Amino acid sequence: MTRKSIGQALVELALILPLLIGLFIGIIDSALLVQGYLTVNYAAREAARWAIVYQPPQGECLTHDTSGNPINDDNWPYCPEPPSPTPPEYPNYYEENDDAYYRRRAQLIKLEAIKATLGLRPDDICNYTPPNDYQAPHTPAEIDPCINNHRLDSGMLGVQVWGLPSFEESVMENHPGREGLPVRVRVIHNVPLFIFDVFWPDAYVRVISEAEMINEGVQVGYGNQPPPTLPAAPPVDPPGTPFPTVPPLPTPTPGASPTPTPLPIYHVDLDFVEEHNLLPDEREHLLAAHVTDSTGQSVAGTRVMFRTDAGSFDYSGMGHTSVSEYSGADGHARTAIYANQPLTATIHAWLDYDGDLVIDADEPSDTATKIWTTQDAYLIVSNHHPDPLEWIAIDLMDHPAPNNPYSLWWCPRGGAAITERLAYPVNVEADTWDTASAVSGQIPAGALGTYRIESHQGGGGADPCGASPVAYSASIEVAELPPDLRIVDLAFAADVILSPWIPITINITIQNNSPVTVTGGPFDIDTYLDLNSAPSVQQLGQDKQWLSTLGPNESTTLTTTIITYKMGEHTLWAQVDTSNYIAEGDGGGELNNTAGPVDFFAMDCVFDAARSDDFDAGLK
Numbered sequence: 001m002t003r004k005s006i007g008q009a010l011v012e013l014a015l016i017l018p019l020l021i022g023l024f025i026g027i028i029d030s031a032l033l034v035q036g037y038l039t040v041n042y043a044a045r046e047a048a049r050w051a052i053v054y055q056p057p058q059g060e061c062l063t064h065d066t067s068g069n070p071i072n073d074d075n076w077p078y079c080p081e082p083p084s085p086t087p088p089e090y091p092n093y094y095e096e097n098d099d100a101y102y103r104r105r106a107q108l109i110k111l112e113a114i115k116a117t118l119g120l121r122p123d124d125i126c127n128y129t130p131p132n133d134y135q136a137p138h139t140p141a142e143i144d145p146c147i148n149n150h151r152l153d154s155g156m157l158g159v160q161v162w163g164l165p166s167f168e169e170s171v172m173e174n175h176p177g178r179e180g181l182p183v184r185v186r187v188i189h190n191v192p193l194f195i196f197d198v199f200w201p202d203a204y205v206r207v208i209s210e211a212e213m214i215n216e217g218v219q220v221g222y223g224n225q226p227p228p229t230l231p232a233a234p235p236v237d238p239p240g241t242p243f244p245t246v247p248p249l250p251t252p253t254p255g256a257s258p259t260p261t262p263l264p265i266y267h268v269d270l271d272f273v274e275e276h277n278l279l280p281d282e283r284e285h286l287l288a289a290h291v292t293d294s295t296g297q298s299v300a301g302t303r304v305m306f307r308t309d310a311g312s313f314d315y316s317g318m319g320h321t322s323v324s325e326y327s328g329a330d331g332h333a334r335t336a337i338y339a340n341q342p343l344t345a346t347i348h349a350w351l352d353y354d355g356d357l358v359i360d361a362d363e364p365s366d367t368a369t370k371i372w373t374t375q376d377a378y379l380i381v382s383n384h385h386p387d388p389l390e391w392i393a394i395d396l397m398d399h400p401a402p403n404n405p406y407s408l409w410w411c412p413r414g415g416a417a418i419t420e421r422l423a424y425p426v427n428v429e430a431d432t433w434d435t436a437s438a439v440s441g442q443i444p445a446g447a448l449g450t451y452r453i454e455s456h457q458g459g460g461g462a463d464p465c466g467a468s469p470v471a472y473s474a475s476i477e478v479a480e481l482p483p484d485l486r487i488v489d490l491a492f493a494a495d496v497i498l499s500p501w502i503p504i505t506i507n508i509t510i511q512n513n514s515p516v517t518v519t520g521g522p523f524d525i526d527t528y529l530d531l532n533s534a535p536s537v538q539q540l541g542q543d544k545q546w547l548s549t550l551g552p553n554e555s556t557t558l559t560t561t562i563i564t565y566k567m568g569e570h571t572l573w574a575q576v577d578t579s580n581y582i583a584e585g586d587g588g589g590e591l592n593n594t595a596g597p598v599d600f601f602a603m604d605c606v607f608d609a610a611r612s613d614d615f616d617a618g619l620k
């Protein structure tokens with residue numbers, strides 16, 4: 001080989017070597033990307049499939065995993081999160097409420113997804129469902145804080161679960177969904193690159209996979225309806241979040257570093273600066289925040305936080321001083337604020353990039369002032385969204401003292417029909433023309449719908465509603481209470497024979513301890529023999545009875561029979577709404593559905609007066 005040919009080969013090698021190295025780098029990192037995508041896709045499907053078929057008993061402590069291996073981990077999430085102090089029967093805490101149970105199920109689903117990602121190289125694993133207080137309600141669907149905080153970190157692995165609590169309610173995060181309703185599992189992984197990491201520190205490519213399936217079972221009353229669909233999951237990077245920039249690589253020759261691409265700039269503008277509303281008719285104020293980019297174009301799908309220092313974003317006018325809403329196609333995020341009395345509120349709207357509920361210097365924001373005023377006499381009502389039979393506080397303000405006494409009336413609006421005098425006589429102070437303290441009034445029984453409270457001079461007559469009141473409140477929306485089923489009595493029938501192999505007659509008295517009719521039925525009543533503790537939800541009993549409905553505060557007695565097959569001591573339990581078809585709310589209605597234990601002794605030899613030999617009365 002001549003020197004000329006050797007030199008030609010070296011030149012050709014120098015030209016082709018960078019291409020071969022680049023191809024080798026691409027093959028390695030491409031293989032990692034394909035592995036990451038296939039793994040998260042498999043994990044999402046496996047977790048969703050596991051979610052719809054595995055539903056642990058509510059309140060039951062799990063001592064073994066799905067493979068039958070003993071669990072040596074902390075109690076959470078395999079056992080219910082107990083209250084404090086821990087009840088003596090823990091770890092099987094059978095009063096675990098619905099919210100704690102669904103949160104625990106969501107955590108188990110997340111762990112199943114993480115178990116299916118074996119082979120990945122995660123650094124930050126976001127799969128924790130906060131138990132909070134064991135009675136705490138769910139929070140609306142939004143980006144998980146852990147995922148939000150680590151979404152730009154190489155190696156981040158996160159799992160999210162969404163489900164529907166019912167046909168009528170909105171999708172909730174950390175909720176596995178009810179029977180017959182969909183559940184969605186999303187797995188997110190920032191795949192760390194192996195070769196490119198040398199040139200680009202912490203380099204990664206994000207892969208995401210979602211799986212949605214329908215939970216086993218059906219919702220009673222909805223069997224002929226298709227299950228609702230879940231809305232699109234919120235984006236991992238909320239619109240409006242500045243994009244990360246890559247730090248410039250050092251240059252071999254001195255000089256200025258390359259100028260980074262300018263970050264997108266967003267603006268938030270409330271639709272008013274200062275507004276005045278006149279109570280009571282203008283108690284509600286609708287407001288909107290407009291999100292735009294640096295060119296003035298509207299930005300859709302951006303999560304906007306609202307906060308106020310007075311009033312409330314809840315129709316009741318109490319609590320809920322902050323709320324988040326997403327901007328629509330026109331770039332506007334809309335909400336409403338309410339006031340129950342004259343006040344001045346400072347309202348903030350901002351893009352909470354880091355999710356800390358604090359307005360930071362780099363987060364676009366805007367501020368406005370809302371003022372509610374009154375004219376002449378007016379009423380202050382403590383709650384404009386009460387429950388039936390709830391007590392509310394009413395203040396009479398600027399009512400002329402010479403016209404004492406006054407009466408307070410419950411007056412219908414629209415289709416409502418109940419009229420009732422709440423209080424009489426009511427006197428105001430001579431110097432202030434206000435009541436010295438709030439007057440208590442109870443929402444009338446059966447009052448559902450829209451009403452208002454009116455003040456009238458004197459007793460008001462038979463029905464003064466609408467006839468020149470001295471003052472009136474804004475509309476009051478009375479929400480319907482959920483039913484509350486309970487067993488008030490579990491007893492044996494008179495003259496019953498307690499003996500093995502002989503049917504034993506028992507009476508079960510069920511009561512609806514609520515002023516509303518039970519809907520969503522039918523519902524079941526189960527009886528149990530010889531349980532070590534109270535039956536759990538959906539635990540099948542020895543005998544089952546059905547009821548279609550119960551009226552407000554109505555009770556009924558069912559008669560059924562049980563059979564024991566051995567003599568000795570026994571225990572009897574009963575449970576109403578075993579299948580959990582009736583939604584009894586979050587106020588403890590689900591916690592009083594069991595009765596027992598009733599202890600009894602079954603004798604093998606039983607005295608029967610009809611077949612006894614009473615020699616004083618002759619042989620029978």
